[in-house]
Amino acid sequence: MTKEDEFAHRLITALDSSVRDMDAATLQRLGALRRQAVASQHSLTHGHQILSLLQRHSLVSVLLALFILISGYWFVQSGQPAYSPETDILLLTGDLPPNAYADKTFSKWLDARSPF
Amino acid sequence: MARRTFPVLISLYFLAHAGFTHADSAPTWMQLSIPERTALTPIAYDWDQLPTDQRLKLLKVVKEFAKLTPTQQQIFYARLKPWTQMTPAQRDAARDNFKKLQELPKSEQSQIKRLWSQTAGSDPANPGGGQ
Numbered sequence: 001m002t003k004e005d006e007f008a009h010r011l012i013t014a015l016d017s018s019v020r021d022m023d024a025a026t027l028q029r030l031g032a033l034r035r036q037a038v039a040s041q042h043s044l045t046h047g048h049q050i051l052s053l054l055q056r057h058s059l060v061s062v063l064l065a066l067f068i069l070i071s072g073y074w075f076v077q078s079g080q081p082a083y084s085p086e087t088d089i090l091l092l093t094g095d096l097p098p099n100a101y102a103d104k105t106f107s108k109w110l111d112a113r114s115p116f
Numbered sequence: 117m118a119r120r121t122f123p124v125l126i127s128l129y130f131l132a133h134a135g136f137t138h139a140d141s142a143p144t145w146m147q148l149s150i151p152e153r154t155a156l157t158p159i160a161y162d163w164d165q166l167p168t169d170q171r172l173k174l175l176k177v178v179k180e181f182a183k184l185t186p187t188q189q190q191i192f193y194a195r196l197k198p199w200t201q202m203t204p205a206q207r208d209a210a211r212d213n214f215k216k217l218q219e220l221p222k223s224e225q226s227q228i229k230r231l232w233s234q235t236a237g238s239d240p241a242n243p244g245g246g247q
Contacts, residue, residue, distance in 0.1 A: 085176035087211050092177070092195045093188040094214075100232050101210035101217070102202060109228050110216050 142171035155181035158196045166200060174200075 001009075019027070054061045091098045100106055145163040148156065155178035156163060163171065184192060199207070217225055 083173055083176070085173065085180065087214055088173065088177045088199075089180045089184075089192075091210055091214055092192045092199060093184060095229055096232060097195055098199050098202065098207070098210045100236065101213040102206040103232070103236065105235070106228070106232055107209070107213055109231060110213055110220075113220060113224050113228065 142168045142175070151182060152178055155192075156196070158193050159200050162197070162200060170200065170204075 022030075054064070091101065145153070145160060148163075152175065153160070156174065159166070166174075181189065181192065202210070217228065220228070
């Protein structure tokens, strides 16, 4: 037995005897903390499992990345209202200039007469 | 396996990025066709500074330019620059109000146009106003 082993043995013995001397409330608290630490380690392991799964199956990674990109693009596109160039052409060639339609007084007249 | 996945993901990212960038890019003045430049002459010096979204919309508008009568083309020329100088909110308001006006009976449309022409002055591009 080396000096280190002997020291470790003495340390373990001392710690064990200290545990035995502890009161029930402290032991319960330590037990709860240990369970908490083990549980968080367990969820970390789950995260690592997903990452390692993605690393092992490159096709899954590629499909997942493709799905995220397409979903993002679709989300951005669907948020934009449809544009109609016909309205702009009519505004740029019609009876009144476009700034008339953007005028606040014009809006008031319109709202006062609009059936909606 | 990770060594193979990483380059694939990087390539995919650049491919998608290039695709999205291409979809969102608008041509510069030098890249426009002759008919497009003809229609957009009044804003030739401003074109490259306009926001991408605005340039893409204008490119759709100018496709109709050749179908306009010479008088309409003159009005279009006179109004194009002020139109691009309006804020996006003003342009949206103009589009909304234009659509609202179209939904009214013809007599009321004429009444509103006449009222605006009388109170707000004349349009330099169309001195006849709503007539």
